[in-house]
Amino acid sequence: MFAIPGTAPVTITPAAEKQIARLMTGKNAFGLRIGLKKGGCAGMEYTMELAKAPEPNEEVVEQGAARVMISPMAQMFLFGTQIDYETGLLESGFRFNNPNVTDSCGCGESIRFEPLEGSRTQDG
Template structure:
C-alpha cells in the first residue's frame, strides 16, 4: 500500500464507522471491501461489498470496530481518502472525499484519476 508511516491510508469518519459496524454485524461479515471498476461517464466507479474474509493482498484498516479492506488494484487511487456516511432526506450512503480524483460526473457516482500524477507520486491538480 502507498502509505506514510504512522498514518492510515484512508480515514473513516465516526458516521461511517457506525454504519460499517452495523453492516458487519447484520451480515456477519469480516468487513467492507472497497475497490474500483471501469464504468460511468467519468471512467471509474467505486465498488463496495461486505466480505467474509480478507484476501492476501488486501489492505485492512480497523478503526473502533469498523473494518475496511482495500482491493490491491484500488490502493494507489484511494490513498488519502476520507470515507463518510451521510444521511439525507432523500438518500443515505457512503461518500468518498478522495484527493486523487481529477474529475467526477454530475451525479458523483463516477470519477477519474490522472494516472501520470499518481505514478509520479505528485498531488493531482484541482
Template sequence: MFSIPGQSPVKISPAAERQISRLMQGKQAYGLRIGLKKGGCAGMEYTMDLVSEAEKSDEVIEQNGARVLVAPAAQMFLFGTEIDYETGLLESGFRFRNPNVTDACGCGESVSFSIDRDAPQG
C-alpha cells in the same frame, strides 16, 4: 499499500464507522472491501462489498469496530481518501472524499484520475 508511517492510508469518519459496524454485524461479515472498477460517465466507479475474509493483498484498516479492506488494484487511487456516511432527507450513503480525483460526473456516481490509463481492470 502506499502509506505514511503512523498514518492510516484511508480515513473513516465516525458516521462511516457506525454504518460499517452495523453492516458487518447484520451480515456477520469480516469487513467492507472497497475498490474501483471501470464504468460510469467519468471512467471509474467505487465498489463496496461485504466479505467474509480478507484477501492476501488487501490493506486492512480497523477503526472502532469498523473494518475496511482496500483491494490491491485500488490502493494507489484511494490513498488519502476519507470515507464518510451521510444521511439526508432523500438519500443516505457512503461518500468518498478522495484527493486523487481529477474529475467527477454530474450525478456523482463515477470519477476519474489523471492516471486512469493505468486503472484497474474489473
C-alpha cells in the same frame, strides 16, 4: 502497499464507522471491501461489498468496530481518502472524499484520476 508507515491509507468518519459496524454485524462479515472498477461516464466507479475475510495483499484499516479492506488495485487511488456516511431526506449513503480525483460526473457516482507517470494514454 502504498501507505506511509504509521498513517492509515484511508480515514473513516464516526458516521461511516457506525454504519460499517452495523453492516458487518448484520451480515456477520469480517469487513467492508472497497475498490474501483471501470465504468460510468467519468471512467471509474467505487465498489463496496461485505466480505468474510481479507484477500491477499489487501490493506486492512480498523477503526473502532469498523473494518475496511482496500483491494490492491485500488490502494494507490484511494490513498488519503476520507470515507463518510451521510443521511439525507431523499437518499443516504457512503461518500468518498478523495483528493486524488481529478473529475467526476454530475451525479458523483463516476470519477476520473490523472494518468500515472509513464503509463500509456489512449493517444499514445
